[in-house]
Amino acid sequence: MxxxxxxxxxxxxxxxxxxxxxxxxxxxxxxxxxxxxxxxxxxxxxxxxxxxxxxxxxxxxxxxxxxxxxxxxxxxxxxxxxxxxxNGQRSQLYPGVREGLVWLHEHYRNLGCITNKSKRFTRPLLEQLGIADYFGIIVAGDSLPAKKPDPLPLTHCMDFFSKKPEQTLMIGDSTNDVQAARNAGCPIICVDYGYNHGEDIRLSGADAVISHFAELQRLLPL
Structure with missing residues (x-):
């Protein structure tokens, strides 16, 4: 990788x-x-x-x-x-997420969160779970005229950080995320524990699939 x-x-x-x-x-x-x-x-x-x-x-x-x-x-x-x-009362971080975000923030710095969730709920959820500050940009489903699988949320983040698709990595859990990454021209790693309408994410064509968020430390070079 x-x-x-x-x-x-x-x-x-x-x-x-x-x-x-x-x-x-x-x-x-x-x-x-x-x-x-x-x-x-x-x-x-x-x-x-x-x-x-x-x-x-x-x-x-x-x-x-x-x-x-x-x-x-x-x-x-x-x-x-x-x-x-x-919102946030019953939600929980998946195992390894906090550890993984700390590591990513330390070694990569430029992090963004892209979701189709309404912005009314997005930042409050991130703040309640204590991970909002890891992200330099947060793009919700109604932040822009289009949402995933449209590439606009991804390209918007690329423009914000002045990065190109080949310099960008997407992390997601669904075919929707894979399509958004492909439409934006960037690679994607998927987790296998998320929401993909009951379908095996390994069939989506992601560049890699992991079972624990902290596995990113094994895949990504320093």
Whole structure:
């Protein structure tokens, strides 16, 4: 593996297991709508494409279902309020993440966090878990006109640090992240413990797959 001059990391499923909070908020939303709760196992399969898509999946019970527009209009603000109340209370860093970020920050310096999560929730979650200060830039799903798998969040970070795609490494957990990296022209390492809609991330075409965030210390040269 080459020595990157910029490292960009996904958030949910890569650094943080946020599903317990998301599932709690989704079930609270459903309860207020007098609809059946979906539970953690279902929500774990549905996260990764932004809040609106998660709400749609929760309402329909389908990956690409489209609920009635009036129901979505009623449900979306309920979810946002519920998640705002619970954000960070049940989420946890994955094993090795804090250790890995300390090492990356010490040896690589230029770190960015790119997520499809709303910026309303992104920084509060990072701060609650004590890792916000490791990142020189944080790009949320609604920070820019497009989100992953569009390359814009990645190229925006590259421009911020004045780095090129061949100097940049993406770290993620999903096919969405792999597509974003490929669209931006940079390599990607994926973790195998995150959210990829139940599919084996090894089939996504990532440049490497690791099972523990701190394994980056073995892969990346000093």
């Amino acid at each position: 080459f020595k990157p001059e910029l490292i960009l990391s996904d958030l949910d499923g890569t650094l943080v297991d946020s599903v317990p909070d998301l599932a709690y908020a989704a079930d609270q939303m459903m309860q207020q709508l007098d609809l059946p709760a979906r539970g953690v196992d279902s929500v774990r399969l549905w996260v990764g494409n932004g809040v609106e898509r998660l709400v749609k999946r929760t309402l329909t019970g389908e990956m690409y279902g489209e609920p009635p527009s009036d129901l979505l209009a009623k449900a979306f603000p309920l979810f946002m309020d519920c998640y705002g109340d619970t």
